Amino acid sequence: MTQGAAVVILLVEADAAHAESVRRDLAAFRVANQLIHVKDGQAALDYLLREGDYADLEPVGRPDLVLLDLRLPKVDGFEVLRRIRETESLKGLPVVILTTSAVELDLARAYDRAANSYLVKPVDFDKFTQLLEAFGFYWLVWNQSPNATGGQRQ
C-alpha cells in the first residue's frame, strides 16, 4: 500500500448530488487518484467496453473498482453488473454496489450477479462519510484483487 498510487474508480451514479458527495468524500480521504463518473448504465458499459462515446479512450486505463448504483437510466445497475460478469476481460473487476435501496430483493439480485459488496447510502451525513472512508480503506488499501490494476501497481 503506497500513498499516491494511481487508483481508478468508475462511479456510475445518476444523481449528480450523490456523485458529488462521493467524489468529495473520496477526495478528502485521498484514497482515489482518479474518479471517473458516468451518469447511466449505458455510459458505464460503453466506458468499460470501450464502445460508443468511449471507443477511442485509449490513455485511460481500466478502472480498479466500479461503484455502481442500481437505479440508472437506460440500462440499470443489474444489467451493467451482469454484462461485467459476462465479459471475460472484466470478470474479476470488483464491483461495489452503492445505492439508496435497502430492499431485500435488490440485495439478493446483486449478490446473485456476483457483486463484491453491497453498500446502502445512509441518510445521515456522518454515517455517509464514515461509510466512504471505510470503503476507501477497505477496497482501495487493504483489499487484494487478482487482476485489479491497483493491486498490480504496488
Add this chain to the structure above:
Amino acid sequence: MSERFQSEQTRSAVPAEELQPRAPFAILPVGAAVTALGLAALLGWLLDLPHLAGFDTELVPMAPSTALLFLAFGGALCLRARPPLDSPAHRLGARIGDLAAGVALALLVLGALGIRLPVERLGLTLSCNPGVPVGHMSPVTAVCFLLAACAARSSAGTPATGTWRGLLGFGAAAVLLGIAFVFVLGYLYGRPLLYGGKTIPMALSTAVGLMVLGLGLLLLAGRRGGGSLELHERTVASGWLFLVFALLAAGLIAAGHLYCNGYERQHRVEVERALSAVADLKVSGLTQWRRERLGDGSAFLGNESFAELVEQTLERPSDPRLRNRLQTWLRQVRGAHGYQTVFLLDVGGAALAADPAALESVPARLREAVADSLRLGEVSFLDFHRDHAEGPVHLAVLVPIYAAQPERRPLGVLVLRIDPAAHLYPLVQGWPTPSPSAEALLVRREGDHVLYLNELRFDPGAALTLRQPLASPRLAAAKAISGYEGIVEGPDYRGLLSLAAVRRVPDSPWFLVARIDAAEVDAGLVERVWHLALLVSALLAAAACALGWGWRQHLGRFSRERFRAAESLRSSEARYQTLLENAPVAVLIKRADRITEVNMASLPLFAAQSKEQLLNRSPFELFHPDDHPAMRARIGAMLEHGDAVPVREGKVLRLDGAAVDVEVTAAPFWDQGGPAIHVVLRDVTERKRAEQALRASETELRQRHDELTRFTYTVSHDLKSPLVTIQTFVGYLEEDLANNDRPGIDKDLGFIRNAAQKMSRLLDELLMLSRVGRYVNPAEELSLQEIVRESLSLVAGQIAERGAKVELTDAPLVLRGDRDRLIQAFQNLVDNAVKFMGEQPEPRIEIGIEGSQDEPVVFVRDNGMGIDARHISKVFDLFAQLDPQRGGTGIGLPLVRRIVETHGGRISVQSEGPGRGSCFRITLAGARRASKERAS
C-alpha cells in the same frame, strides 16, 4: 353390437298382450268331441252296431234321444267357441241349448211317470243284452242335460253379467261333471251303477260324453277369470296345474280301483264261505234226516212180535183184535215220527192196514215198490215221486216184513210215507240269514237231465217237474251231478247269473245246491262302488277346488305383479319425461340419423319456436361443420362399444345460422328396438365469456401487482435518494460554513434545493398516479379537439419556452371518458414531446387521427430526440427515466398508459431511432363503444 344392447333388447321386447276376454281354446275340441260321441251312437243304432252305441253288448247303449241331445249340445258349444259374444252364432247356440233342455225335461217327467215312449228309439233296434231296457234315456242323463243347459245359459252372457250367474253356471257344470264322473267310475270299477234296478242306468258312452260336456261348460264358465293374463304364461301354468290334477286324479281313481277289486275279492270269498257253510249244514241235516228215517224203519225190520202180529193178521184178516193191534202199531209209528201215512202192504201190494185208516187205496207207485223192497230185504227209501201227475210229492221208507218161522218168508212191506212239504222242504229251503235271493235246492239225476226235487223259491211247482239238461254249461246243479263239489258261478234254473255251493248228499241220489243271485252278491259291491265313486269324486272335486284356488291366487299375484310392473314402468316413464322436459340443458334423442325427440330447453339453444323445427333433422344439420368429423367418430364409437363418450366442447348451429358454444355429452341406449343416442347440450357461452373476463382481470391484476411491487421498491429508492442528498449536503454545508467557503456554500444549497424540489414533484406525481384508475368523474361524450386544446393550454409555458409548433387535426372525433384524465394524458404526452425535443431547431408536434372509422387511432408525433430502440420497451415502465438530465420523475408516460387503459384503449410508441423523433399512438374506445365502459 354390444351385450348391453342385447340385454336391453330382450328387456324391451315384451309382447303386447290380449286383454279381451276370450273363450278358452279347448271349447272347440270339447264341442267337437261331444258331437262325435252323439254321432257315433246314432250310427251304432242305425247300423245295429252295439259297440258304437254302448262299447259292449253287455252294457246299456246310449239312447238315440241322448245321442240327439249330445249332437245339439256339441253343436251349441262349437258355435260359442268363437268371439264375439254377441254374434248370431252365439244366439243360435243358446237357442239350441234351450231346445235340448226342453226335450230332456220332457223325457225326465215322462220317465218319472213310468212312461217310456217307443218313439224315443226312433224305430231303431239294437242287438244287445244288457239286462235292462235299452233305447230310453236314463233319468239321470236327463237331469244332467238340464244341468248342462243351465250352465250353458248362465255362462252365455258377457263377463260383466254378474257374479251369481257365473257361480251358478260354474256350479251346474261342476255337478254335471261330478255325476258323469261317478258313473264313469262305476264302469271303470267293473260295477256299472244302476244296473239291475228299476231306474234305467246311464250308458258308458253317455257318461263319457257328459263328462266332456261338463268339462267344456266348466271352461266356458271359468273363462272370466284370467282375461288379463298373457296367453303363454297362462298356458304353461295351467298345463302344469292340469298335469298335477291329472296325476292326482289318476292316483285317486287307481286307489279306488284297487280298493274296489280287493273288496270284491274279499266279499266274494265271504259269500262263498257262507254258501259252503250253508251247503254243508244242509247236507249234514239231510243225512241226519235220512238216517233217522231209516232208523225208524229198522225198528220194524226183524221185529218178531210185529212180524208175528202181521203173520197172524194175514192168517186171520178179519180178527178185529189183531186188526186193532196192528192199527195201534201203525198209529204209534205215524204219530211218533210224523209220517204222513203208514201203510202195511202184503206181498201183493194190497193194503193190510193203513193209518190214517181212511186212506185205503194204495198208490200204484207203492205197490210197485213192494217187490223191490222185499227183494232188497233192508229198509230203503222210495225217493221223491208223485202218485199222479198233479199229485203231491211224496217220499217213503219201505220196511220189508218177514215171518220168523219158516225162515224169512215175506209177509209184506211197511211203508212209511213222508210228505216233504212238512219237514224236508223246510229243512232244505231254510236259510240262516235273511236274503232276497238265496236258497238251497235239491236235485237228482234223471237220465240226461237234472231233476229239481224241491219247490224253488222263484219257480213254485217246479219240484219234480223242472228238468234241465245235464249238458247245460255252468249250470250249478249239472256240475253237482257230474260229481263236482265246491263253488260254481253260472246261470241258475232261471238263467240268471248266480253263485252256488254244490254238494253230494251221502248215501242218497241227492245233490244239494246252495245258491244266491250274483246280483245280490253284487248289490253289496255296487253299494260300495257308489260310496267309493262318490268319495273319489268328492276328493277330486276338493282337489280341483284347492288347485283352482291356488290358481286364482297365482293369477291374482301374477296380475298384481304385472300391474305393479306396469305401474312402475308408467311412473318411471313419467319421471323420465318430467326430467327430460324440465332439464335445464338441451336434450336430443337421435335414432337412425334423425332427431326423434327434443326437450323444451333445446328451443332457446337453437333459437327454435317449436319442437317440430328440430325434429326429423339430421344431427349434422344442427352442429357446426368443424365438429362433424369428431361427431362421426363419437357416434361410431358409441354404437360399437355401447358406452357413453366423454364430455366434449363443440359448437351447434342455431336455426338462424349463429354458432353457439356447447358442452356435448352423449350416451347410447336401446330405444324401441333400435340403437339410439341421448345427446345433452349445455350452452357454455356465458361460461366462456366469464372465463375470458376472468383471464383479463387476472392479467390486469398481475400487471397492477407488478406495478405495485415496482412502485414500492422504487419509492424506497427514489424517495430516499433526495433525502440522502439533503442530509449529505447539509453536512457539507456545515463544513463549508465553518471554512467560510462561499462558492461551496452556494453549491451545497443548490443541491439541497434541487433535491427538495425533486422530492416534492415526485410526491405530486405519485399522488396523481394513484388517483388514475379510480374513476372520479362520470364518463361523458367529448370531442378530441376540446380535450387537446385544454391540455395544450396547461403546457403552453413549456411549448412557448422551447418554441415548439403544435398542429391539431380538424377531423371530428368523439371520445367518451373522464374529461380530466384525458386532458391529463394529452398534457403529459405533449409535455413529454417538448421535454425530449433535443437539439431540434424546428420543434414540431403533430396531433392527428388515422385508422378506420370503426377503430380511430389518435397519434402524437414529434421530431425530437427519438428513442433508442434498445430502450423503447421501457418507456412506459414506472420510474424508468431514460434521461436523468431532463428532470423527469419516470411517472409521466406510465400515467398516460394507465389513463388510456382505464378507458379501454391501448397506447404504443414508435421511433425511427435517436434524433429522428417519436410517435405515440392511442386507440381509445370509440363513441359507440364508449358506452360499454364501466363508467357508471
